[in-house]
Amino acid sequence: MNILVCVKAVLDLSNVSVSRGQGKIFEKGKRLLNPFDEHAVELALQLRQAAAGTVTALTVGEGRDEDALRKALAMGVDRAVFVKGPELDGSDHGVRARVIAKAMSALVAAPGGAPFELVLCGERSPEHGGGQVGPALAEALGRPQVYRGLRVRLDAGQVVAAVRTDDGESEVRVPLPALVVVDAAANHPRIPKALDIMKAVKREVRILACVELGLSPEDVGVAGSRLRLARFEIPEVKEDAAMA
Amino acid sequence: MEIRILEETCTGCELCIPSCPFGALTMEDRLPGAPPPPPDSVTAKVARVWESCVDCDLCLPVCPPVAILHDRPEGTAAVPSTPGSGILVAGDLGPTGLRPSTRRVLRRARELANTLGCFLTCLLTPRVDPGTACKDAIACGADRVLLVDATDTNPEDGLGLPALLAPILAKEQPEIVLFPDSIRAAALAPRLAERLGAGLASPCHEVDLDLSTRQLLQRVPLFKGLGLGELVCAATRPQMAVLRTHQLPDPMPDGSRDGEIVQWNLRAEI
Numbered sequence: 001m002n003i004l005v006c007v008k009a010v011l012d013l014s015n016v017s018v019s020r021g022q023g024k025i026f027e028k029g030k031r032l033l034n035p036f037d038e039h040a041v042e043l044a045l046q047l048r049q050a051a052a053g054t055v056t057a058l059t060v061g062e063g064r065d066e067d068a069l070r071k072a073l074a075m076g077v078d079r080a081v082f083v084k085g086p087e088l089d090g091s092d093h094g095v096r097a098r099v100i101a102k103a104m105s106a107l108v109a110a111p112g113g114a115p116f117e118l119v120l121c122g123e124r125s126p127e128h129g130g131g132q133v134g135p136a137l138a139e140a141l142g143r144p145q146v147y148r149g150l151r152v153r154l155d156a157g158q159v160v161a162a163v164r165t166d167d168g169e170s171e172v173r174v175p176l177p178a179l180v181v182v183d184a185a186a187n188h189p190r191i192p193k194a195l196d197i198m199k200a201v202k203r204e205v206r207i208l209a210c211v212e213l214g215l216s217p218e219d220v221g222v223a224g225s226r227l228r229l230a231r232f233e234i235p236e237v238k239e240d241a242a243m244a
Numbered sequence: 245m246e247i248r249i250l251e252e253t254c255t256g257c258e259l260c261i262p263s264c265p266f267g268a269l270t271m272e273d274r275l276p277g278a279p280p281p282p283p284d285s286v287t288a289k290v291a292r293v294w295e296s297c298v299d300c301d302l303c304l305p306v307c308p309p310v311a312i313l314h315d316r317p318e319g320t321a322a323v324p325s326t327p328g329s330g331i332l333v334a335g336d337l338g339p340t341g342l343r344p345s346t347r348r349v350l351r352r353a354r355e356l357a358n359t360l361g362c363f364l365t366c367l368l369t370p371r372v373d374p375g376t377a378c379k380d381a382i383a384c385g386a387d388r389v390l391l392v393d394a395t396d397t398n399p400e401d402g403l404g405l406p407a408l409l410a411p412i413l414a415k416e417q418p419e420i421v422l423f424p425d426s427i428r429a430a431a432l433a434p435r436l437a438e439r440l441g442a443g444l445a446s447p448c449h450e451v452d453l454d455l456s457t458r459q460l461l462q463r464v465p466l467f468k469g470l471g472l473g474e475l476v477c478a479a480t481r482p483q484m485a486v487l488r489t490h491q492l493p494d495p496m497p498d499g500s501r502d503g504e505i506v507q508w509n510l511r512a513e514i
Contacts, residue, residue: 094444127468135432136435139406145403165427167338228478232471235472
């Protein structure tokens with residue numbers, strides 16, 4: 001059983017400086033592994049324990065996003081893949097989903113590559129909170145999805161899961177290969193040991209460039225995105241604001 | 245506020261007063277220098293529109309002498325476009341009918357449809373008899389309810405509904421598609437957008453219109469609200485957005501509104 005976990009690096013919002021005048025947020029520290037994606041990594045590691053296989057963590061972004069993969073490696077994933085390039089900056093969720101789908105094909109086609117029966121994604125990110133990459137990726141792959149999986153297990157070539165719905169919970173059963181969007185209440189992500197964090201720094205991260213995936217600069221970034229950020233502003237914080 | 249009273253035509257009949265769900269219309273004395281009441285006046289008073297008006301147009305059809313006008317900004321159509329185009333709300337049905345989040349999205353969509361001068365369609369995918377949900381959707385602002393029977397789709401794997409709805413949306417060609425911020429919509433909307441090759445902003449805390457380009461301005465909080473972004477779908481249509489509904493006001497349903505209920509299958513056969 002090969003499992004792919006899609007992870008995202010997010011800003012450490014407790015360690016940024018904000019310039020209202022310039023309308024910019026300046027990072028001061030490392031990027032973090034999206035806390036919602038930690039639940040997906042944890043589920044992948046638990047499923048690997050139950051059904052022998054490998055867990056691959058993949059992220060799409062620019063140089064500093066590698067910090068998130070190091071955390072995933074420290075948590076215990078077998079390998080990390082980084083689709084990297086400055087041209088990816090400004091990509092919307094659709095571009096990210098299509099890049100991940102291309103990267104999956106490239107990894108499967110590489111020597112020793114095996115298909116990913118299960119793809120796991122986090123529920124959303126704290127930066128935007130749309131949580132669109134998971135379902136968009138499932139569509140790009142033409143796979144069934146389990147949305148907001150709470151208790152997920154594998155049973156005879158099927159994913160069996162209790163999922164969160166608008167009315168509470170329900171149980172679903174979908175055939176593999178599938179994609180699971182993991183709910184933030186699914187588990188408690190493990191905290192990596194100090195030794196594992198140190199070891200993770202030296203582990204190999206496989207770097208893929210967009211050109212290797214057959215993607216031109218027009219397919220990715222702002223040029224390839226259907227959504228465009230027309231305006232960005234930092235709202236004024238009213239110092240005397242109080243709860244009513 | 246784009247509603248205007250033609251003082252020279254208003255007969256002071258007061259029929260418009262109860263039609264306004266927002267209490268934005270009152271009868272006032274004519275100001276000195278104002279046009280005199282027409283000869284067939286009921287009273288010497290004249291209707292006045294207040295700031296609470298949301299341009300919902302509910303008062304327009306009830307005025308016998310057609311003294312209420314909707315002054316639309318330049319570039320917007322006064323005549324509704326064809327039924328399929330315009331704004332489409334992909335609604336959610338709960339165990340007891342239309343979910344509150346869908347009703348709130350319908351209210352906001354009605355305001356947008358009035359501004360654009362276009363039709364508002366509510367798309368429902370019932371698995372059982374929708375009951376009064378269709379009439380509720382019309383009362384909340386929809387001009388048309390499009391019923392698509394989803395009985396044959398598998399609700400569990402997320403594959404069926406996008407495959408069912410994508411060809412319908414491709415044929416309907418709505419300008420704007422809005423979703424409520426439910427779990428069902430969060431699972432469906434990105435798949436549908438990907439299938440249609442459309443842009444999707446999710447979740448928007450506010451949507452507005454740029455009337456010069458008919459673009460939907462989708463405002464999203466970024467970085468946990470540290471910043472505010474305004475997203476637009478530059479070149480692709482429909483413009484799709486998931487709308488946060490907890491801060492939107494509840495609609496004031498108007499049971500007297502007229503609307504069309506269309507079964508998709510029957511329509512396709514015709």
